[in-house]
Amino acid sequence: MKCHIPGPNVKVLGRTIHALARFGDELYLESLSDCILLRTLNAAESAYAMVKFNKNFFSYFNYNFYSTDENEGLKCKISMKSALNTFKSPTHMDKQVENLEIKLDPVSCKLIFQLKCKHGIVKTHYVSTLDCKAMQAIYTKDLVPNRITSSQRMLTEALSNFQNSDDQVTLEVSSQSLLMRNYIDSNLDLCKIIRTQINIKPSEFDSYMIGTETIITFTLKEFRALLAFAEALSLPLQLHFEVTGKPAVFIVHNGSTFEAHFVLATSKPDVATQASTQASSQIDKKRKENFSSHERSAKKKPHMDVEIRKCLEDDSHLFNDIEVPEDVCTEKGQNVSQAHFVERNMDCDDIPASPTSRIKIKSVFKRCFESTFDPRSIQGVVLAENSDSD
Amino acid sequence: MKFRAVMIDTGPMREFSNIVTTISKLSKECVMRLSDDKLYFIVSEDNSGPTPPVLWCEIPQDMFFSEYQMIGIDEDHKDIYLGVVSANLARSLMTLKSAKCLKIKLTKKQCPCLTLEIEMPSSTSQQTRQVTHDIPVIVVPRKLWSEFQEPRVPQPDISIELPTLKQLRTTVDRMRTMSPEIVIRASSEGRLTLQIKTSMAKVSTRFKDLRVEAFEGPIDHSDSETESQTNEDMSNVCYCRVDAKKFSIFLSADQISHNQTMCSIVHKKLIILCLQTEENVKLQFFITGIVY
Numbered sequence: 213m214k215c216h217i218p219g220p221n222v223k224v225l226g227r228t229i230h231a232l233a234r235f236g237d238e239l240y241l242e243s244l245s246d247c248i249l250l251r252t253l254n255a256a257e258s259a260y261a262m263v264k265f266n267k268n269f270f271s272y273f274n275y276n277f278y279s280t281d282e283n284e285g286l287k288c289k290i291s292m293k294s295a296l297n298t299f300k301s302p303t304h305m306d307k308q309v310e311n312l313e314i315k316l317d318p319v320s321c322k323l324i325f326q327l328k329c330k331h332g333i334v335k336t337h338y339v340s341t342l343d344c345k346a347m348q349a350i351y352t353k354d355l356v357p358n359r360i361t362s363s364q365r366m367l368t369e370a371l372s373n374f375q376n377s378d379d380q381v382t383l384e385v386s387s388q389s390l391l392m393r394n395y396i397d398s399n400l401d402l403c404k405i406i407r408t409q410i411n412i413k414p415s416e417f418d419s420y421m422i423g424t425e426t427i428i429t430f431t432l433k434e435f436r437a438l439l440a441f442a443e444a445l446s447l448p449l450q451l452h453f454e455v456t457g458k459p460a461v462f463i464v465h466n467g468s469t470f471e472a473h474f475v476l477a478t479s480k481p482d483v484a485t486q487a488s489t490q491a492s493s494q495i496d497k498k499r500k501e502n503f504s505s506h507e508r509s510a511k512k513k514p515h516m517d518v519e520i521r522k523c524l525e526d527d528s529h530l531f532n533d534i535e536v537p538e539d540v541c542t543e544k545g546q547n548v549s550q551a552h553f554v555e556r557n558m559d560c561d562d563i564p565a566s567p568t569s570r571i572k573i574k575s576v577f578k579r580c581f582e583s584t585f586d587p588r589s590i591q592g593v594v595l596a597e598n599s600d601s602d
Numbered sequence: 603m604k605f606r607a608v609m610i611d612t613g614p615m616r617e618f619s620n621i622v623t624t625i626s627k628l629s630k631e632c633v634m635r636l637s638d639d640k641l642y643f644i645v646s647e648d649n650s651g652p653t654p655p656v657l658w659c660e661i662p663q664d665m666f667f668s669e670y671q672m673i674g675i676d677e678d679h680k681d682i683y684l685g686v687v688s689a690n691l692a693r694s695l696m697t698l699k700s701a702k703c704l705k706i707k708l709t710k711k712q713c714p715c716l717t718l719e720i721e722m723p724s725s726t727s728q729q730t731r732q733v734t735h736d737i738p739v740i741v742v743p744r745k746l747w748s749e750f751q752e753p754r755v756p757q758p759d760i761s762i763e764l765p766t767l768k769q770l771r772t773t774v775d776r777m778r779t780m781s782p783e784i785v786i787r788a789s790s791e792g793r794l795t796l797q798i799k800t801s802m803a804k805v806s807t808r809f810k811d812l813r814v815e816a817f818e819g820p821i822d823h824s825d826s827e828t829e830s831q832t833n834e835d836m837s838n839v840c841y842c843r844v845d846a847k848k849f850s851i852f853l854s855a856d857q858i859s860h861n862q863t864m865c866s867i868v869h870k871k872l873i874i875l876c877l878q879t880e881e882n883v884k885l886q887f888f889i890t891g892i893v894y
Contacts, residue, residue, distance in 0.1 A: 366724065373694070376693075406693075407735070407736040409735075410731060415727060416727050
């Protein structure tokens, strides 16, 4: 593969790499006949990003340069750190860089980034490729019932209302309004966490189409990363999603030049703790009952977890790898995690409920607490009396 | 117990946000006391037994809120005392500077909460957005109310007006890097001196021609700890040694628009810094002196 990128586009590529760096630690590169794909997956396998640069992004594009096969382009994986090193400060790049050439050196298996800057400076980065395989995720983008388009500014403003310590956000969408709440893990003490809720009206969005009313929850870290990406490029953001459990796709695109898909896994929010903050006092009583019943059912927690685990299992099917022989390791990893889930389920079933009080033990083992010898049980003459009371 | 207040003017909203931000820098937790005519923020020294408050802030409710209703427990205990984590409150109020309206209510949702309903104008359309924050609070039991009364301080020996807080803050921040303690000296001739001493250097900054509000007679320096400077009548000078960090935190209150800051010193024992704003907000800060 060999391609040339003109100056202004290098900045876009730099910003893309920075955004992808906030997702995962490894960058997958694939070149096809009409585009280049950059993909990454985060460590928890709950977020996936894919950016596609079309042919017109490049000033020169030859996807199967150096390869023997007519149709085969480049497929490789590089470490994100090396990629970040090449694009250290994207803000200054458009002024200094005139041209960037990316090509693969098949002899040494290195990807060469050559930056031709002003004043005749040439910076060359030799990045080792870690692997030669591709990665692809399966997700539905177009056949989804819910689609929202909005400017990133509005979402960034909305997010500024949340605390820095919040790590997940819940979106409750209906045709009349969108509620954004911070997600509270049921393990945390409710009396210490501040709850924030924002009510956004549909008219604030550029387009708002809700086919199915639903509640989705996803992590804020990756959401903030993709919002920063959209902000840097001043592009609107599209959100396509279905229902709880199915992944949500965020799309940023610039017409025909490039398209970025950010896929975040969604989880089922805990019903008892996600009480709407606008509940009236009567509903409060009901919530209280729900909450106390939630506490009582805490002993059954392992079973509840099974449900959540199943949802996560569904999410992990999202990242099915194609081309079995090459992707054995990732699939293996998936199988291992699935086996792990099954194991956990079994462990949960086997654990008996712990006894509730000591009194029960004493009544069960009453005989053990009594003295073994009862002098009244001896009939007849006592030949040797006890020398002491023991 | 009920509480409901509405704020609609931008000036008070900004002030309120600045006051809470300053308090959050000082301490993680603070107590909000709500009474009929005033809203108080009280910060005490870290929770180890009854100690006099470190920060006492009075906000007259009629200047800040357009609507203010509160009902206490009963006739004898009219006020409401709430313990709140100041960082939470500060972060939620940060967006207040561009907000249209703020409503504060005391509610009960799984635990007592202070609900803030903020209406934010949207930058993209003419609509407003409704943001709701539920901040969990702890209701302070009546037996602890005596700890949160207005502190009775001894009559200060001198009260002098401070120069611009921003100037002071930059000076003190530089001094802080060299020494953890700072000596504040004030003389009845209108001179304020900030002094630090390290093993290698002695640095002092003098501000002169400051207005002296009150001076309670000649100070007794017979314990000969004082270093007298030439041409200075020591009986007119009193000083106090305090922790530089605490002093600096108070000076970060320069965000709050004020028209008067007064420093009162009880010789060697206590420094009281008092900030007053146009809306009659009184912020008092007590720093105990370090005595060797």
